[in-house]
Amino acid sequence: MRTVEEFEKETAKCQKPMSDYSRIIVETDEKSPKTLAVITDDDCETVEGLRVRFMPTYKD
Numbered sequence: 001m002r003t004v005e006e007f008e009k010e011t012a013k014c015q016k017p018m019s020d021y022s023r024i025i026v027e028t029d030e031k032s033p034k035t036l037a038v039i040t041d042d043d044c045e046t047v048e049g050l051r052v053r054f055m056p057t058y059k060d
Contacts (some may be wrong), residue, residue: 015057 002010023040027033037046044052 017057 018041023038025035026037026039026046027035035047036050037044037052039052042054044054046052
């Protein structure tokens with residue numbers, strides 16, 4: 001299983017925009033999960049102590 005750090009490195013040069021999702025919900029892995037973040041294509045909200053960085057796509 002890969003770590004978050006490994007996945008970040010693997011995708012560092014990814015320029016393909018996500019287009020199949022309306023939003024991403026980040027949750028804890030518990031029986032009753034807690035929402036940590038909700039991310040849309042142009043906005044996000046997180047619980048205190050987390051941050052989300054939006055990475056733009058660049059045209060060659």
